[in-house]
């Protein structure tokens with residue numbers, strides 16, 4: 001009888017443990033209503049090796065801390081019990097820490113991170129972009145007027161002036177590539193966050209970049225970080241616990257996948273070119289991004305509160321490198337993703353082909369895709 005009870009308890013403990021490792025117990029039962037979230041449960045997790053084996057990754061656990069996965073193209077380092085992930089040398093924050101099942105030696109990541117971070121990075125060619133050649137980009141120079149933003153009074157640097165200078169230079173550089181580029185402000189005026197978003201939507205922006213410079217209590221803080229709007233029902237990067245207020249789905253959540261890849265491209269390019277500390281791709285519910293009807297990022301282009309970094313920021317070399325690396329990041333995003341219209345056309349060609357109206361063209365439809373592949377097109381992200 002005693003043996004039977006112990007067996008029962010052991011099985012029960014296993015079930016509890018398995019549930020604990022495979023799903024985060026936070027407001028359990030709340031579901032996403034966002035139709036762009038393909039995962040079923042906000043707190044569902046997935047086995048990292050199972051996800052990555054489709055991409056021919058091999059994984060090793062090192063130093064009791066790193067779970068490293070690599071194939072012939074990419075190297076991903078997950079830090080166990082941490083939200084940090086290094087993808088091909090660039091830092092990104094997951095929504096929740098990676099967890100280890102000690103008995104099975106398996107590692108788990110939140111399902112939303114698989115869908116909205118890992119897969120877009122591994123298969124950018126499946127992401128639909130919204131920016132054609134000659135498309136519309138809106139650049140937002142942070143702060144203005146009475147809202148001066150961060151300051152370094154020792155060096156007489158004010159964020160609102162720096163953001164406007166960088167925005168103007170970025171406008172010139174992107175215009176040379178044929179884009180139609182608008183600024184939310186081109187003078188020292190204070191605009192509300194709502195007005196900035198409304199202006200971008202009125203112009204039918206296809207890409208939105210907000211520029212800021214950072215400040216922190218600690219004068220040691222330095223480096224670059226790029227933000228996107230936080231996924232619906234998930235906490236922003238500065239928290240791990242979800243709050244009830246995290247549940248709302250905003251307009252910009254339609255572009256979670258595009259936002260992640262755009263932010264990654266920019267963060268990678270800027271940190272490499274400037275040689276700055278990589279503070280990662282992060283998420284926050286910034287009002288300026290919330291209602292934007294297109295992929296949108298907010299770049300914190302360095303810390304004014306750190307004298308060394310502030311001195312560098314004020315130089316023309318830093319500004320030139322910053323602008324050219326943001327342009328490079330945008331171009332990488334544009335080059336590696338597919339046009340929405342191109343998908344429609346390609347799908348139509350495939351339909352016509354199935355109806356025997358057309359033979360498949362000899363030249364590939366999409367340079368980046370090669371021969372059109374029906375399954376690839378059907379699998380494309382929203």
Ligand SMILES: [Zn+2]
Pocket residue numbers: 142143149150159212213
């Ligand atoms: Zn700012």
